[in-house]
Amino acid sequence: MSPKKTQTKVHQPNQVVDEARRLRERREKTYRERALKIFPWICARCGREFSGRKVRELTVHHKDHNHDNNPSNGSNWELLCIYCHENEHSRDQVAEWYGGTTLGGEQAVSSGHQPFAALEDLLKNKK
Numbered sequence: 001m002s003p004k005k006t007q008t009k010v011h012q013p014n015q016v017v018d019e020a021r022r023l024r025e026r027r028e029k030t031y032r033e034r035a036l037k038i039f040p041w042i043c044a045r046c047g048r049e050f051s052g053r054k055v056r057e058l059t060v061h062h063k064d065h066n067h068d069n070n071p072s073n074g075s076n077w078e079l080l081c082i083y084c085h086e087n088e089h090s091r092d093q094v095a096e097w098y099g100g101t102t103l104g105g106e107q108a109v110s111s112g113h114q115p116f117a118a119l120e121d122l123l124k125n126k127k
């Protein structure tokens with residue numbers, strides 16, 4: 001409810017992005033909550049069940065990939081766990097849900113982890 005005057009000095013792109021993100025977050029929260037009310041807390045792909053705080057890992061997927069298509073009966077939504085959701089989208093489209101909701105900056109895949117490097121070290125030590 002704050003009538004923001006955009007003519008002051010909102011030239012900083014960050015601010016605009018911030019604003020857009022906030023709006024989207026609010027909207028996402030709304031339809032997510034709604035979806036969680038309509039659907040059972042089960043991933044539609046792998047069938048994993050979620051409860052309590054785990055439900056954070058359940059995300060709302062838009063069947064037609066259109067974020068703005070949010071019919072209140074949920075016909076465009078699908079609850080997917082974050083893993084299945086990632087699969088559902090090709091890598092570069094994951095921004096759909098990464099963009100708004102951050103999972104606490106948590107990296108899903110730690111690219112720095114090299115199991116073989118550790119193995120080599122192990123072997124080296126075992127001369």
Ligand SMILES: [Zn+2]
Binds near residue numbers: 044
């Ligand atoms: Zn799943």
Ligand SMILES: [Zn+2]
Binds near residue numbers: 060061065085088096
């Ligand atoms: Zn999706």
